[in-house]
Amino acid sequence: MRGAAYAICLSGVVEREALRWLNQRGRFVSALVRPLVWLAIFAAGFHFVLGVSIIPPYETYIPYEVYIAPGLVAMILLFNGMQSSLSMVYDREMGSMKTLLISPFPRWFLLVAKLLAGVFVSMVQAYIFLAIAWFWDITPPWAGYLAALPALLLSGLMLGALGLVLSSFIRQLENFAGVMNFVIFPMFFTSSALYPLWRVREASLPVYWLSEINPFTHATELIRFALYEKFAPLSALVVAGYLVLFVILAVWGYDPGRGLMARRAGGE
Amino acid sequence: MVSGLSHAFGKRRVLDGVSLTVRPGSFTVLLGLNGAGKTTLFALITRLYHAREGRIAVFGHDIKHEPAPALARMGVVFQQPTLDLDLTVEQNLRYHAALHGMPRRLARARLLEELTRIGLEGRRRDKVRQLSGGQRRRVELARALLHHPSLLLLDEPTVGLDLASRHFLLEHVRSLCRAQGIGVLWATHLIDEVGEDADIIVLHQGRVVASGRPSALLERTGAPDLRRAFALLTGMENAENREEG
Structure with a gap:
């Protein structure tokens, strides 16, 4: 397969998502409402309870x-990552996953394409949320919105890959509530x-670790x-490390020789 | 095409030494009761997972070692519906074309061609949810043919369809065999879907218990019709007699 064919395949997967x-x-709607509820109700309630001292990146x-x-933005990525990966498992008994996997492209590429498609959708949602949050006086500098782009991409990929891993290894994940x-x-x-x-x-050392x-x-x-135009090198490294780990595990889990597909079919 | 294939889920042996061949241009019926191992066999041929033992080759390409050229020449209609209900017919087909790396213009021409053939070109902008069960199956067939495969696999494609839709699907696939020389593997438990010209493979409890033309099967079992021959081969003759009595 040539490069152009790969590009067509990737854009097709993204378009479908x-x-x-x-x-x-x-x-x-629910993906948007969830963080807004947290922002409007939870944050309002805790506004006077929790004082936040000056910590980086805030000045x-x-x-x-x-x-x-920012945590709510990450929450959007987390929910979507889980949802788009796990939907493959319970959406009509993996029908859509079968359609994807019988494509002649290499399986690792199909999984990465699926991952990128999910992240693309998550990122659009994250920016819609940030746009609405602007009216709550959450107004990072304009350049921060741009700087957040690679951070969102990396984090979204990592959380989506985690969802893929879970979908391939945990057999009893029959519903989203679990x-x-x-x-x-x-x-x-x-x-x-x-x-x-x-x-x-201060509260609990084990929870801290x-x-x-x-x-x-x-x-x-x-x-x-990133939203405040600063770079967190340790976090970037940790997120990238987890991403590599989760992708390897996911490709392994979806390997035709072992893992999910065979075990799942055996349970049918 | 398939030789010495065995597979087990845990201790349960689902396929045991299965060998079969689908000739180009042949309509091959994989006949078996529910639980005979048909769906597992399909999953192995489409490389959803690997078999424990045995080999599968599609036009000389081993599915384990050269999956890309093997899958590129294969069209599949799975037992469960796999269309996106919230997308239109055209969007579903375009997605499939992309999964085969087909450029947009070619994809558009092909999907119009296939939809015209199944008489649904007028519905291409409708969501799949608005289509009847029979129409959805036809769209799945069109999708499987979009990349002009040489081998078409259908796993119980007529389940849940009314008579007219069943007839349409069966005739359509038969005509593809004749006109385009596509090899078809059609899995079913419905004996009346076997035509005179079909190759039959009877799968029972994970083993191929008989294969050949309908006439050969009748000769071998000494049964007056295929229904009785199938019952004899699968040890169902008692059940069959009780039913009739």
Whole structure:
């Protein structure tokens, strides 16, 4: 297969993901409403409870809403990453996944294409959220929006790859509620999305260390710093490392010689 | 094409030493009851996963070592529906064309051609959700043919369809065999889908228990018709008698 054919395949996969997203109004709206609810209700409630001192990348005291906005952006990526990967598992018994995998392109390429398609949709959503958040006085510098682009891409890929890994290894993931309880919520709450980690350390050291190794923490920090035109090298490294690890595991899980497809069919 | 194929899920042996060949231009019916191993066989041929033992070759290309040229010449209609209900017919087909690396202009020409052939060109901007079950199946067939495969695999394609749709699908695929020389592997448990001109492969509990032309099967079993021959081969003759009695 030549390069042009690869490009056609990739754009086809991205186009389908975008069309599906536009057509599923429910998914579209709920993906946007979820972080807005957190911003409008949760953040408003905690506005006076949690004071955030001056910590990088911020250069002044900031309201709580401003603090949690990057975490909510990362939350969009997390939810979408899980949803687009796991939808392959329970969407009509993997029908759409079969369609994808019988394409003559190499399987690793198909999985990466699928991943990129999901991330593309997530990033559009993240920017829509940021646009709305602007009216809540969450106003990073203009260049920050641009600087956030690679951070969103890297974080989105990492979280999407995690979803792929889960979809290939965990057989009992029959519904999204299980993923919410055992993956999304624990990752979200043991991260720096809702509260700065120095506060967590004061409260509980084990939780602090869990948060430090949590990839979601570093995705959040990478986005937070980028939004304020700063670079978080450690977070970038950790996110990239997890991305490589998850991609390797996903390709392994979807290998025709082992992993998901055979075991899943055996359970049918 | 398939030789010495065995596969097991855990301890349960699903396919046991299966060998079969689909000749170019032949309409080959894979006949078996539910649970005979038809769907597993299809999954192995389409490389959804590898078999534990045995070899699968498509036009000389081993599916394990040269999957790309093998898959490029294969068209598949799976048992479960695999169209995106919220996308239009055209969008579904365009997606498939992209998965085969087909340039946009070529894809457009091909999809019009295939949709015209199944009589649905007027519905191409409709969402799949608005189509009937029979029409959806026809679209899946058109999709499987979009990249002009030389081998067409269909896994129980008529399940849940009314008589007219079944008839249309069957005739359409038969005519493809005759006119374009496409080799077809048609899995079913419905004996009346076997025509006079078909090659039959009877799969029972993971083994090929008989194969050949309908006339050869009748001769071998001494049965008066195919239904009885199939019942004899799969050890169902008692059930069959009870049903009739």
